[in-house]
Amino acid sequence: MRGIHVPLVTPFDSSGAVAVDAIEKLAHQVLDDGAAGLVALGTTGEVAALEPAERARVIEVCARICAERNALLTVGLTGNDTRSTSRALRDLPEGVGAALVTVPYFLRPGERGVIAHFEALAEETPVPLVIYQIPYRTGQAVSAATLRHLGAHPMVAAVKYAAGGIDQDAVDLLGDLPEGFEVLGGDDLFISPLLALGAAGGILASAHLRTRAFVELADAWHAGDVERARGLGHRLARLSATLFAEPNPTVIKGVLHAQGLIPTPDVRLPLVPAGPEAVSQARLVAVHPGE
């Protein structure tokens, strides 16, 4: 799971249909620029707003490209019921290399429930699991001790860590990781400090833009080139701050559209397109992130 994985947006054409050509173009571009893999059907891909047939099509396109390019395809799975999540894992098509599975949201099952959920999934899954820890979206925090316990299972490969900052559990977890278990950053703004603590990479919507620089950031921290990593980290954090000024992925879609990479900046309700100021500010910072 090492490196930068890009959770692709789902572009729509002017009729509102999924723009498959644009997905292909974006996928090739981020892989050309050094991304280690793609993530299909993340929050950034507006998974909740896609029909089952659209989801299947997105996976199919991404799987084909990842197979051609020898890159990892991770697919997002969001559920708060163990049986249906397990079924969805077993139904994943050929070509999917890993599943990014959200901590069960809304129910708040407690840490014992989270452990039981992921242990049951780990026994059934055909592909390695990446636990998606994002308490500000799910309502359920997961401690370092629980992640360490789950990470010891051979089918649990990583956690996408998005606690909204660098908290005590991140420091604790990265100080003592089970063999074969990695931490991937999932809060774009905090990717540089998380890499400094030992994260293996990140799943970052911001890496649609300046992909090469995000890859260089991870490489620099991994190589111990602190001076280069710190400077890059500050510049990319400025970019991420502008891209997340409005709900993800509205600003990113606005910028990709302005750059001619996707046919419309459209998002599906309840998301509404980003305002023009947010988009032009992000475009400016993407070109001149500062010194």
Ligand SMILES: O=C(O)C1=N[C@H](C(=O)O)C[C@H](O)C1
């Ligand atoms: O879709 C994803 O994967 C990501 N979603 C996060 C979010 O929208 O909160 C942001 C992160 O960059 C990746």
